[in-house]
Amino acid sequence: MTHTSGAQTSEQSNKPRFLISDLCAYLESYLSVEHVREVYRSYVFSAEAHEGQKRLSGEPYIYHPLAVARILADIRLDHRCIMAAIMHDVLEDTTVTKAQLAEEFGEEVAALVDGVSKLNQINFPSKAEAQAASFRKMLLAMTQDIRIILIKLADRLHNMRTLEVMRPEKCRRIARETLEIYAPIAHRLGIYRLRTELEELCFAAYWPMRYRALKEAVSTARGNRKEVMSNIDAALVGRLEQEGIVGVVRGREKHLYSIYTKMRDKKRSFSEVVDVYAFRIIVDRLDTCYRVLGVVHNLYKPVPGRFKDYIAIPKANGYQSLHTLLFGPHGLPIEIQIRTVEMDRMADSGIAAHWLYKSSENQSGMAQADASSWLKNLLELQKDAGDSMEFLEHVKVDLFPDEVYVFTPRGKIMVLAKGATVIDFAYAVHSDVGNHTVAARVDRHMVPLRTRLYSGQTVEVITSETANPSAAWLNFVVTGKARANIRGYLKNLRHQEAITLGRRLLNKELAQHELNIDQIPLESLAQLLKDFHLTTKDALLEEIGLGNRMPFLVSRRLVDSAIDLPKGEAVVPSADSAPLAITGTEGMVVRFAKCCRPLPGDEIVAIFNPGKGIVVHRHECRNLGDFRKSDSWLDVKWEAEPAGDFTTEIKVDVGNKRGALASVASAISEMGSNIKNVVMEERDGLTSTLHFIVAVDSRKHLANIMRRLRLLNTVLRIYRVG
Incomplete structure (x- = not known):
């Protein structure tokens, strides 16, 4: 996009430009002639719209959307998605409207372009909030059409490829945002090829010195490994041929960012990470995977506890493979991945394999189901999030799922983030289950709700209709879904309690004139709401309950209009008006001062604290000071039988x-x-x-x-x- 794109490197600029003729020639390998013509028509439209615009490198802007389209063509996406990629910036950076796009190319293409466009027409208090709101819009549009995020990932990938002309601090900001959001989304959708390139580019931009040092070290180390790799490869191929198994053996090179994160997060030395020899064996059928596993375990001894069966229990993004670690010749560690051809395609392309390999419906169907499950979870996060910043926080939490696999009592596998607790499990089952959880059993033993779960455990949740979420749960839950649901419940509870308290406070003042809020004429109430810039009666009551508006002043306005007092005559509260009764259960909007800690039986008073409700003090509390003479003073008393501790x-x-x-x-x-x-x-x-x-x-x-x-x-x- 115009303001976040960089220039190509000098090395790249010497290469021939990728032109629309090159794109059309490439598309003809899998699209019909008619569809390629449509793509060309979208190019002409986009080129005219961006006429005169240039990137920071000085090259015509149209080269950027062309490059984005080429990235998506490599994944063999359909012609409408390629068209949307070519025009992905026209709504944001030109005068073209969505209606014009829809009229020219249809609603589907217009919706794709709109989904990728930022929210430019709204003013936000900060750049962070603007970015969060645009991200929220894009993700919610993605729940309607997954191709929107594929276009955005391709857009971000080309921007990262051409980042060098930017100021260093801006490079670092864009690289960090990409590492925190876009690379994890590519991982979550199983698109390995996009994720790894994004991570490598971000590593080079965010930690350039570390990147160069690690690149040199890896280059040196790989030169010394060729003979060992060749010997292991020959041994594996020979044993497979001996057993009559047809398969392809490939050596795997670890990516620089993967090496760096293992060194950083697992506190390992460079040699510990690099000295592992990695191979991938690709076969034709699923049952052959397990035969190959037996063959390699017979060739080299397996390391106990390091075998993982992702075929029987796939990862959350649909990834399937067998992983095992072996003691190789001279004790060298060897990592082996065993998978079928279809599983290898899925590991590389993830959700995009639905378009790339339409023949393998079962495999792509699994990725689609996993993506749909995640998108459904996004909608739940959106529903419970208060604002875009909070929504972005919840999404970030869910984008880094080192998984644990646990079982329901009926044997269903639940995939949770590493460190997940019983409460996270309950919300993963269903929001209502989480909201009413009171206890749990793990492997038939009662455990506290904050207990962390580990792979292989069986979890049973015990619920009660009368139970509700606790604010204390926010201290230990780790999944975005659990956190969003708990916060949503507490916000709603605070909202309802504030309305109830506001009604009681206002009715207490109105009672001096033998009125209550329900007896106030609608036109009087409507005028007051208009003056206060509020929309509903509940909004007014909530404002009073939270201490943002004084009940005495609101009552005065309402009484003036309701009984038509002479102008300027004040309504003075009577000295013997009944104090407000405190039950002890209004926890979200009635707080007990920590300076004097009032108890039922103490003489009490209260003061308004704007935004929080009322704070109850003992009558003799020294901190009341000047409040005794202010409008925020409120007479209160205890109910006959206050509840709680x-x-x-x-x-x-x-x-x-x-x-x-x-x-x-x-x-x-x-x-x-x-x-x-x-x-x-x-x-x-x-x-x-x-x-x-x-x-x-x-x-x-x-x-x-x-x-x-x-x-x-x-x-x-x-x-x-x-």
Whole structure:
């Protein structure tokens, strides 16, 4: 694209240009003459639209979309996708509209071009938010047509190939974005050829010195390996011929970025990574793969625990192969991959194999099913994400799946990200299962919900209709789907609680005039909403519940219009108006101040905290200060029977005797209280102060605990903090 594309290297610029005639000649190898004519027509349209535009290298801009089309032609995509690739920047960089495109080339091509185009017509607070919104638009369009992301990957690949003319900091930014988003998407869709080239180009652009040093080291090492590789290759070919198996043996060279990440992430030396000799054996039938496995295990001894069967249990992107590690001659490690011809095509092209090899429907069908599953997951992430930045965060999490394979009680295989917990598993089964999870069994043993899962385990989730997600789950879940669902639930819960609290606060003020919100005339409410730039009554109540608008002022406006008071006459709240009742269960919009930690039974007041709701303090709290005279002050009281646990802090002075802490903690536990935190502070060598934060249900409960502690011989003094 105009602002993110670079120039070709001087070496490339000396090569003959790839022209439309070259593209058409190449396309004729697999497309009909009529379809090639359509492609040429799209080229003429794009060339006219980009007339006068140049890349940063000074070359005509049309060379870029032509190169993108060539990359997709190598994957043998259909003619409409090639047409969209040639015109992929016309909506973004020219005056052409989507309607014009649709009229000229049809809705399908127009939708493909629009899906790749950025959101230029909207102003965003930051460049990061603009990029996230464009990325979100592209991914959601991709859920309708997977070819959109293939065009974008080809576009990004050509931009990376021609990046050198850019400023170094811009090169690094584009390379980092590509490594974080586009290369992982290519991997997730199983398109090995695009992914590896993107990673190599990003490595060279982001860490140029490391790239050059590693390239030189690998070049030297490979020169010394040729004889060993040749001997192993001959041994493998000879043994296959001896067993009457027809197959192709290929030596595999590791890519530089792959070597670098293994050294970095697994803390291995260069020699440890490079000294592994890698081979791939390609055969004609699936059952022959397992015969070859037996042959190579008989030729060289296998390393225990290093065999992986990705044929029986494919990777999330549809990849299938047998992997084994062997002790070769002189103890040299040999990596072997065994797969069929179809599996090799799938490993190279992934979802694109659907167009590239239409004869192998079973294989491409599997890749399509895996891609469809991922795209369905993207739609769920979109539904629960609050904004584009959050959506991008969830997608990034899901793009790096080192997988674990676990089983449901019925034997179904579930593929999860490495480090996934029981909660991640529950959400992978279904969002409703995750939302109502209360417990789980792993291999028939009860385990905590934060338990990490490992391949081969059988997981059973126990649910309850009354259970709901906890905010604490966000501390340990790893998958984007689980995180998005939990955040979505908590946002909705906060939204509903804010509306409920706002209704109670507003009705409390309106009650002084024998009114409630439902009795306010619709025209009065509509005018108020218009003045406040709000759309619904619930939005107004939420604003009040979150402390963004004072209920007294909203009430005054509504009463003025409802009962038509003389202009300028204020509505003053009566001195004996009933205080708001606190139940203790409004956790998302009612907070209890940590400075004084109020308990049921304490005299309490509250203040508004804009954006968060109301904060409840004890009446004598020293931090209230000037709030006592402000409009944010609110009279509150406890309900007759408040629910839940409330935290409070106590200090206990004890003598320095062995077991003092244990005896105090045991006494607190005996009284039915849970210790949230304890800190021990030594004072003069003879005494220590124990700071406890404990959960109690009322002030009376706390008093009973303190009475029990005073009976202990080690306790010198006890008092409540705040």
